Amino acid sequence: MGKLDFAPIADTTRRAEIVALLRRAILTGQLKPGQKLNELRIAEQMRVSRAPLREAMRELVQEGLLTSIPYAGTFVVDVTAKDIDDAYSLNKVLDEFAIELTWPLRDQRFFEELDRRHEAVKQATRDLDTTRQIETALQLHGLIHEWADNSVMLETWQRLASRLQMYFALHQRARKEPVPAEDIHEIYVRLLKGTDMRAAQRHAREHIDLDFEELLAYARSLEQRDSKGADPDRPGLTRNRPESS
Amino acid sequence: MGKLDFAPIADTTRRAEIVALLRRAILTGQLKPGQKLNELRIAEQMRVSRAPLREAMRELVQEGLLTSIPYAGTFVVDVTAKDIDDAYSLNKVLDEFAIELTWPLRDQRFFEELDRRHEAVKQATRDLDTTRQIETALQLHGLIHEWADNSVMLETWQRLASRLQMYFALHQRARKEPVPAEDIHEIYVRLLKGTDMRAAQRHAREHIDLDFEELLAYARSLEQRDSKGADPDRPGLTRNRPESS
DNA sequence: TCTTGTTAGATTGTCGACAACCTGCTTTTC
């Protein structure tokens, strides 16, 4: 028998492609938080029927990127400072656990992949491509979760990462200034290659601290001028929450 | 202005009801792991069109209770011993964190709710209603997550709890023997009311240990006779994995 | 006998149209 094992072929349903398109639009900020998604308009633009579009939207609702209010519409999730804070603190706990699981599993391939992703971040930084920089930084960060060999945690991380990417993209887009040119991940990578697990865990916390504190401050400042509002395409306050009986 | 605030009315879409029905069927074991869901048949039984049914199924796929293979079908997730182990270890970490967050927020209402849920478990035990016993035990356990005031963690816990409930229901259903009559949650509740947080965290780990070890052993024993198979309505091995590009 | 090509049946994916519902404006009534 041939010893090659082929990778499973990609699934080619419209639904899957729509999910990818919408997710990308949300994560890059083309679709802004609170904005309403008009099914008819989007379906026409994508040259697709509403059925697969709606199914795709249900997926993203469960993924936490959209919220749905029956008979009113589906909206991009609204980001509050507390959401970011919650995601941040849970992320710390997950990271600590991921490092613990990954630690004994580190091997040559791990270190190579670590360097590869680190390099991708540096490349994006050189290119001044902020969107890609966020994306690659999260991928670098996600390696320990992928390597930990715990499917439930990986899934949890991916959900978290989606939202984190959205938050950061929003932030970067707001302050127009260019990205920090220094390599803030240098120490993180070196510690993951080292022998002191506790040190790596400790740094993971503090390193993220830096990014997050700034993000949080920005989110809180937005919260202030919330009463001004009156944006079109905004969900009418909290009106009807999906039940999880 | 009136100071009453009313609870949001339940959303009355068919989709939501279908989700609830299907979830219940999976969690109680009416739909068995690996089983295929025939859309036409289910739609007819529920007197509903396929559109809302399919949307409901997409939600449950994202919730982790179903898996979908394009053009092949949607199946109840297959439970491996490793899945249970993964969920178990993540659950430990989450619990520890939840107790930490909840600890300073405990008040009279918390203790009352704790007792209420504890009582519900004892009632279900008296009734010899194993399904309800699992459900109430998880609700008791989930209180610390609901109280922690961290929306992201709560969401994570709910996803985890769904799967745990499914695992336990499967287990209970397999071994026909009646449920342990003693109150194994007595110590847990008392510790949550006490003053020693570390002790509560420690116990949470070990208390769950007991239940899980048995569950794991059962799952592993199932794994052995996996080659025998040949069940109808089974997904044809790993054929095509949904991508998360 | 084994492999390959074909075909029929069943199931999933997608479409266009209709019904239910919400929103804002107009009309009516006091």
Next chain:
DNA sequence: GAAAAGCAGGTTGTCGACAATCTAACAAGA
């Protein structure tokens, strides 16, 4: 003039039918 009733207009939820794809059985050829 103000509040209630009623009427479009548009959007979401649902339906039934068609197209694309998979599975399994069968036939043809080596």
